[in-house]
Amino acid sequence: MPDQNPTAQNGAPDQAETSTSVPFATEASADGQPHVTTPQRYDALLLAGFGGPEGQEDVLPFLRNVTAGRGIPDERLEEVATHYRHFGGVSPINAQTQQLREAIEKELQDRGMDLPVYWGNRNWTPYLEDTVQEAAAAGHTRLLALATSAYSSYSSCRQYREDFARALLNTGLAGTVMIDKVRQYFDHPGFVTPFIEGVDKALRQFEAEQLAPEEIRVLFATHSLPSADGERSGPPELALGEGGAYAAQHKAVGEVIMEQLRFELPSRAGTQWELVYQSRSGPASQPWLEPDVCDRIAELPEEGIKAVVIVPLGFLSDHMEVLWDLDEEAIEAAEEAGLRAVRTATPGVHPEFVKGLVDLVQERMDAVPVTDREHLTTLGPWYDVCRPGCCENARRGFSPAAAGLVP
Ligand SMILES: CC1=C(CCC(=O)O)c2cc3nc(cc4[nH]c(cc5[nH]c(cc1n2)c(C)c5CCC(=O)O)c(CCC(=O)O)c4C)C(CCC(=O)O)=C3C
Numbered sequence: 104m105p106d107q108n109p110t111a112q113n114g115a116p117d118q119a120e121t122s123t124s125v126p127f128a129t130e131a132s133a134d135g136q137p138h139v140t141t142p143q144r145y146d147a148l149l150l151a152g153f154g155g156p157e158g159q160e161d162v163l164p165f166l167r168n169v170t171a172g173r174g175i176p177d178e179r180l181e182e183v184a185t186h187y188r189h190f191g192g193v194s195p196i197n198a199q200t201q202q203l204r205e206a207i208e209k210e211l212q213d214r215g216m217d218l219p220v221y222w223g224n225r226n227w228t229p230y231l232e233d234t235v236q237e238a239a240a241a242g243h244t245r246l247l248a249l250a251t252s253a254y255s256s257y258s259s260c261r262q263y264r265e266d267f268a269r270a271l272l273n274t275g276l277a278g279t280v281m282i283d284k285v286r287q288y289f290d291h292p293g294f295v296t297p298f299i300e301g302v303d304k305a306l307r308q309f310e311a312e313q314l315a316p317e318e319i320r321v322l323f324a325t326h327s328l329p330s331a332d333g334e335r336s337g338p339p340e341l342a343l344g345e346g347g348a349y350a351a352q353h354k355a356v357g358e359v360i361m362e363q364l365r366f367e368l369p370s371r372a373g374t375q376w377e378l379v380y381q382s383r384s385g386p387a388s389q390p391w392l393e394p395d396v397c398d399r400i401a402e403l404p405e406e407g408i409k410a411v412v413i414v415p416l417g418f419l420s421d422h423m424e425v426l427w428d429l430d431e432e433a434i435e436a437a438e439e440a441g442l443r444a445v446r447t448a449t450p451g452v453h454p455e456f457v458k459g460l461v462d463l464v465q466e467r468m469d470a471v472p473v474t475d476r477e478h479l480t481t482l483g484p485w486y487d488v489c490r491p492g493c494c495e496n497a498r499r500g501f502s503p504a505a506a507g508l509v510p
């Protein structure tokens with residue numbers, strides 16, 4: 104019998120979960136193609152979020168859920184706890200995911216699409232497991248998931264797929280309910296447009312202050328990962344090396360944003376950009392993706408930089424990683440370095456982003472041919488169905504995952 108414990112379970116998989124014979128290959132992947140080529144009838148959407156604490160007493164249990172079995176040192180957890188405590192123990196992420204859910208519901212309604220939107224989290228209530236059970240009880244058995252994460256890596260893609268598999272196993276719904284997942288949307292115009300607007304606005308501000316293009320640096324910031332997870336991000340056959348598909352996707356999106364802004368204003372050709380990482384945890388002995396945003400900011404004055412545009416490229420909303428690690432720490436690093444600094448907006452519930460997400464759902468239901476799928480980089484359009492071995496966790500063994508092709 105699978106464990107019925109309703110809390111998030113990030114620990115070692117139990118016996119039932121290590122079996123590779125669990126039927127998670129969905130109908131959508133049955134033809135073995137990376138893209139879904141036959142129209143699909145989904146009967147509900149599953150918005151899969153990260154989750155965050157709702158009060159001081161939730162902070163430690165939440166952090167334990169996030170880090171279970173992941174070897175994050177206690178000092179780091181205590182430090183991260185103070186970030187949450189500073190905001191009354193409440194992360195804004197749950198309210199933001201709820202707003203996104205409402206915006207998606209409205210967009211679906213406006214298009215006459217009859218799909219209920221269920222919301223479940225990885226690390227806090229409402230837990231995915233309870234949500235899947237609720238959807239099934241209401242008769243919804245063909246779920247299309249949208250995760251609040253645009254890129255490929257264990258933390259940002261596969262872990263959600265493992266969460267889905269675990270939810271199905273723990274509720275006894277594996278084989279009854281299927282969960283497919285919308286492709287990673289890092290290069291979908293709906294995701295990229297809000298960033299283009301934000302960087303444009305910030306550059307205009309600095310340009311109006313008579314800063315030369317060469318004196319402005321655009322820093323695209325994303326969550327750091329253990330280097331081993333970076334290397335394994337994306338399907339193994341792509342073999343993208345250091346940083347893997349995760350870094351390659353961010354760099355490709357950064358390039359598209361800058362190209363667009365230089366096209367609008369050629370004088371911006373002198374403004375350079377780079378990809379930086381934030382929110383590193385893990386033991387100091389373990390290599391993580393670098394450079395760190397604050398370390399880079401400290402070095403920039405020597406390179407003649409006077410202002411930085413800090414772009415939260417890896418995130419969807421202004422949650423704690425943005426409000427603390429960027430708005431407090433990176434902004435403070437810029438002040439110490441004597442740099443002007445602006446942090447640009449996240450997609451949030453920008454109408455283009457919401458429309459883009461619903462376009463992705465529609466594309467999947469209609470099995471739109473790959474040649475007609477919106478994508479702004481040569482890496483895309485990303486796979487509908489994750490390939491075997493995609494984004495595997497370098498630190499733990501195999502766990503079954505839904506929404507992927509079984510080898
Ligand atoms: C790639 C990535 C994203 C982006 C994709 C996505 O959005 O999914 C992301 C988002 C987020 N990360 C968040 C919070 C945390 N992440 C942690 C820890 C970790 N994140 C990792 C990666 C990522 N994380 C990793 C490799 C770890 C190490 C432990 C592990 O291997 O799992 C820890 C533990 C303490 C610490 O180590 O910092 C916390 C508290 C919140 C919620 C913020 C809020 O509450 O408002 C959000 C949106």
Ligand SMILES: [Fe+2]
Pocket residue numbers: 326
């Ligand atoms: Fe994180």
